[in-house]
Amino acid sequence: MLDRGNIQTSEALVSIESLRVEFDTDGGVVVGVEDVSFSIMPRETVCVVGESGSGKSVTSLSLMRLVEFGGGQIARGSLRLTRPDGEVVDLARADPNFMRRIRGNEIGMIFQEPMTSLNPVFTIERQLTDGLAVHKGLRRDEARARAIQLLKSVRIPEPERRLTQYPHELSGGMRQRVVIAMAVACEPRLLIADEPTTALDVTIQAEILALIDRLKRENGMAVLFITHDMAVVAQMADRVVVMYRGRIVEQGPVTQIFEHPREDYTRMLLAAVPKLGEMRGTIAPEPMRTLDAKPRPAAPEASPKVKREALLEVKNLSTRFPVKGGVLRRTIANVHAVEDVSFSLNVGETLSLVGESGCGKSTCGRSILRLVEAHAGEIWLNGWEIRKLGAPELRAARREMQMIFQDPFASLNPYRRLRDQVAEPLVNFGLASGGELDDRIAKLFDRVELPRSFLRRYPHELSGGQRQRVAIARAIAPNPKLVIADEAVSALDVSVQAQVLNLLMELQADLGLSFLFISHDMAVVERISHHVGVMYLGRIVELGPRSAVLEDPRHPYTKALLSAVPIADPRNRRIHEKPNASLIPSPIFPPGHKPQRSTYDEVAPGHYVLQ
Amino acid sequence: MKRFISPKGIIGLALIILVILAAVLAPLVLPADFATRMSMSARLRPPSAAHWLGTDQLGRDLLYRVMLGGQTSLKIAGAAVVMSVILGLPIGLIAGYYRGHVDNLLMRLVDTLLSFPVLLLALTISAMLGPSLPNTIIAIGVAFSPFIARIIRGEALRVAQMPYVEAARAAGTNDLQMVLRHILPNIMPPIIVQATLSLAFAILAEAGLSFLGLGTQPPQSSWGLMIQASRDYLDVAPWTALVPGAAVAVTVLGLNMSGDILRDVFDPRAN
Secondary structure, eight states: OOOOOOOSOSSOSEEEEEEEEEEEETTEEEEEEEEEEEEEOTTOEEEEEOOTTSSHHHHHHHHTTOGGGGTEEEEEEEEEEEOTTSOEEEGGGOOHHHHHHHBTTTEEEEOSOHHHHSOTTSOHHHHHHHHHHHHHOOOHHHHHHHHHHHHHHTTOSSHHHHHTOOGGGSOHHHHHHHHHHHHHTTOOSEEEEESTTTTSOHHHHHHHHHHHHHHHHHHTOEEEEEESOHHHHHHHOSEEEEEETTEEEEEEEHHHHHHSOOSHHHHHHHHHSOOTTTTTTOOSOOOOOOSSSOOOOOOOOOOSSSOOOEEEEEEEEEEEEEEEETTTTEEEEEEEEEEEEEEEEETTOEEEEEOOTTSSHHHHHHHHHTSSOOSEEEEEETTEEGGGOOHHHHHHHTTTEEEEOSOTTTSSOTTSOHHHHHHHHHHHTTOOOHHHHHHHHHHHHHHTTOOGGGGGOOGGGSOHHHHHHHHHHHHHTTOOSEEEEESTTTTSOHHHHHHHHHHHHHHHHHHOOEEEEEESOHHHHHHHOSEEEEEETTEEEEEEEHHHHHHSOOSHHHHHHHHHSOOSOTTSOOOOOOSSOOOOOOOEEOTTOOOOOOOEEEEETTEEEEO | OOOOOOHHHHHHHHHHHHHHHHHHHHHHHSOTTTTTOOOGGGTTOOSOSSSTTOBOTTSOBHHHHHHHHHHHHHHHHHHHHHHHHHHHHHHHHHHHHHOHHHHHHHHHHHHHHHTSOHHHHHHHHHHHHOSSHHHHHHHHHHHHHHHHHHHHHHHHHHHHTSHHHHHHHHTTOOHHHIIIIIIHHHHHHHHHHHHHHHHHHHHHHHHHHHHTTSSSOTTSOOHHHHHHHGGGGTTTOTHHHHHHHHHHHHHHHHHHHHHHHHHHHTOGGGO
């Protein structure tokens, strides 16, 4: 069951004991991690999992002694590493010269952001050969040959051509492959991966995870994998370390953690993760189980036989962005962000638009609100054709449709009090004033379960989840019929995400709201939707009731997307590499290009597949 | 959430308060006829018990002169900075918020002004209008306004892209409300910092203009005029230049050091 390979010795490769890391801040000493002890055996994958602030990154940075560069200090504890010759050293006491011999050589590290992990002014060859020259003393031609070998081992197509390219010429997934190649260049015995796939699309993530797994087996490496995603843990880990607020909560073999968690926090974490497939057989959205003592929240109604009326109808919507270039800044091409999209959303229901980055789902939402002007098509809401409205009528129409944005930190004005921001739509539309306004705002805060003392606060005083609740309060303030949630839970910790999803479902049940839920997370979409639309390159490739699209996918892209989603079940591992690294093409066409109409097959009642 | 007040900021604030007090109290503390009280026998005296900072070429007490001169210099500098913000803020805001052709047009106008060296521009305007207090303020204000406009435009561009601006638009906010409620408060910190820096430069600019004869006219005194008048006597009475020069330096230093504190006063995150 556990892929342990051949273990030569039972001695640990890395042994961390009683680690305590402190940070010096204006407000005094902040403890990053306290009393952290665990070990990593050779050739094993240890996943450190936790939410933001848990200390998982600090732990790995301490191992590499990189935490000092971020203002941290190892106050106590030991970090023992067994070197290839058998000698055991305590990295916590090592001097900088010694650490330089370790980093990149015996321990490799990959970081979260492939966009910024590579130096934009160095060619790929330079990035790869630097480490080789320093640690292995290879000559230029030797290093170049090794670099090509490395690129081949990470399955980058056309490796010779890539050597002369710069990072900005590669896609995110390819950049992460280069970063991995750099990290394993000197054949380290331990690879530290700090959230390496969090910023990547789910299909790319699946490939990168498979790549790391294969390299681990081929090179006999151990992997310290840091993540917040329990599904990734289930697919990758041999052993799991659960962290919370700087301390280890629980650790053990992966099957034990998933099937017999001992600690409440672990149980809560496992319960809060939406698992793709657990909604089989149901039709309506269902709230997530949270382990606090709250009674089970109300669920939105199922819509099986009752023919609901349509609230929003989108017909043949197309949105394009011009690409300007040349000396005269003329339009040299167009990005067809949304291409001939049609769907309808019923009263009191949720339609989710799913897809990977660049598929056009966010632009679709913005076009409906006319935050961005569409190029063609009709949008019918409440008897209005939204695209044809003049400015004053559009303002009136905006009462009925509101939006919740992805980034809870940036969607609130840092200089305005929260009560003023929630009051803004009410004030703009003249819906309330004076005492009645104060009353309504207070009630809205109650509704989203925020204490009334928060009314007078500023955004920076709240956590991400709390800010998102404020954003929800602002969105529902004018009593809209439609709320567009643009990746509204993507930036939240998993436990907070579960609570916010439940809140949204409650509001739908109570207020009869309709949601257009835009997301890339299939498991979340499965939880919350009545209907699902899958988007690719600006078009809807499959559309239908949630159970139909997710349980009986017909379009090849939908199938690929669903098969790439990691399953949160350690006994059901399906990491495998596909032969070619996939490249998502981009929908850029020359100015006169006339695209084809989207035509659909109705494979089942209400279930449409693009031809 | 404790407010971290640096020692540097406190010293800076202390210096400015000192300077402002000296300027404000001058008419109350000084004898009524000081402006005209000259003493040909007491010319170019070094600092002594009778005259704490010495006397100038007409026997006037330098301490009194520098205090009253401070009034003029600070008034002109303050008014000039306010004027530069009044001119530059709307241009920068409109250019940054609306972008496109409007931005292009306005910024080319600003570029035209920026292509002149600042002091030269102020000189030219002052020469065209004729030397007087209001005209000096106008000259310096207009010459500084392109810098303010540029900075504000950059900040407005940045803020206009933020999600909370989009969210406010979705909530039905119109352009004027958007600028007043969302854009302006978020660009205040750099404006304040730039304004304090500009105050410092404006004092220097006034000194320069007066030095060249186009700013403050006698018998009114300003620090620039005092420096100009002392030119002929530098070898025999250097304190006649050092006193007003030190006054300018102390004020500029104080402004620079307290710039950070002034900015933090307006930031809810620092409180």
